Amino acid sequence: MSREELMLEVEDLHVYYGAIHALKGISLKVPKGAIITLIGANGAGKTTTLTTIAGLVKARSGRIKFMGEDITNKPPHTVTQMGIAMVPEGRRIFPNLTVYENLMMGAYTRKDREGIQEDLEWVFQLFPRLKERLTQLGGTLSGGEQQMLAISRALMSRPKLLMMDEPSLGLAPLLVMEVFDVIKKINGEGTTILLVEQNAMGALKTAHYGYVLETGKIVLEGPTDELLQNEEVKKAYLGVA
């Protein structure tokens, strides 16, 4: 037993898309209560890692354990019910549902009315702007508002583990900072977070521990303050010489 309790453990994960070997034996650990980040260039396999954990993509081999239970290749609805939620790449909110209906979809697997109401209030605290737009169709929100909705929708399942795929993509600098702040706030309330980002600087400053992914393999890992000082990381991902 390690000192810290593990929430998620991925062991030697291999994923293929037809002949494309997208993940070539990935192993990572997400301790309870932490923010873990996964950074890497385009096509490195970040999204694939998350969608495989969520059960949307099947693993060829390897193991995914969540709270001690094997969830490898379990259907997505089972994984969600166990307490994993995802903010998917590109937001993917439901354009023809209202903001309120989108939020309720996040809580779809829940039965506790009071808990849902509580979480709704919490989400409005995080993003007051959503409260003003409850009856607006999701598709008519601005890009930034859609991202807030996507995060809130995922939170509505009251997840133990929240996986976020590039939540800062396409947002104005001020909003990017706001999103990273919100991630810390969500984590502060006790939700464990697995964060995938292109914005390596923001991600490394937000997370506690990081993994660097290159063409389907983890090439580097460590506490984020160490990664921020690492010469390789600086050159390749932080844009400083």
Place this chain on the structure above:
Amino acid sequence: MERRLKTSTKVYLTLGLIALSILLLYVASKTLDTYAIRILRLIAVFGVMAVSYTFINGITGLFSLGHAGFVAIGAYTSALLTMSPMQKEMSYILEPLIWPLNVIQTDFFTATLAAGVMAALFAFLIGYPSLRLTGDYLAIATLGFSEIIRIMALNMQSVTNGALGLKGLPEYSNIWWTWGWLFITVVVITSLTYSSFGRALKAIRDDAIAAEAMGINVFKHQLMAFVISGFFAGVGGSLYAHLLTTIDPRPTTIGVMLTFYLLIMIVLGGLGSITGAIIGAALFAILSEWLRFVEGTMHIGKWTIHGIPGMRMVIFSLLFIITMLVWRRGIMGMEELTWDKLYNWILRLRPRRKEG
């Protein structure tokens, strides 16, 4: 600024509308001629079929072309239950009807329920393998299944009486049965659409993968919607058979043409709108009767024009194309006619009158 009515007001308005509808239907049944009443009945029967069809094609977002197959199952099931044993013995001249179908007879309500259940069962059997497909592939698969059902009806002589079909069915589908069933269909489909189940269906329609990531079992939900839609298609089939008083396996009666007519109704009305489906059904029923004259012989001045059979559908298709060019998303779009909308519409009318 959108204004909303109180829920209690809406309940009273709805009850009032129901009472008014019953009164109007009563007056219509007493004063209108049989031809006009027949069109009224046809509107309700098409309404049942169209509402159940838009539930699967518009609300669940599955492109099915198999609706007529379920209508056919319902029509035959119900006809076989309402015909008297003697009538059956006289109709099945080539091969006798198999036992126990040759001896049982039920009332119309039971027969219609059985029609719905049988169609739902077939929807399950067809949906289970084909709902693993999406988009165009699903459309082709369902079209294929509905054609298989029609061919079965054509060839299972000792069950369906083959090409001879079933004739002389009692004309049970009066105003009350047809409009009553339309009412039930609308109530059930509307409540489902606005339940959390319906919300999940719409989420799947918008983005199936995101819906799956929310923990929705996409396949199970779609299959359930397909079965419910099949049930009401079967009910529609029962009503249809007892309106026409005859049922046969021609493509225009229960085959692919019926599916296309239904598709026209729901797309014209606005795909995914229940109000739209009923408007589409009404327009289709009225226009297809009214346009009958173009197929007859006409005298314009000194010219005599001989009607061309099928001309109705040509005109109908043209009207359809023009409508779709004007209203891209159909008459209602994805919207429903609600009391709130009506109220806001009236409010908007008022100030203008003051200015004028």
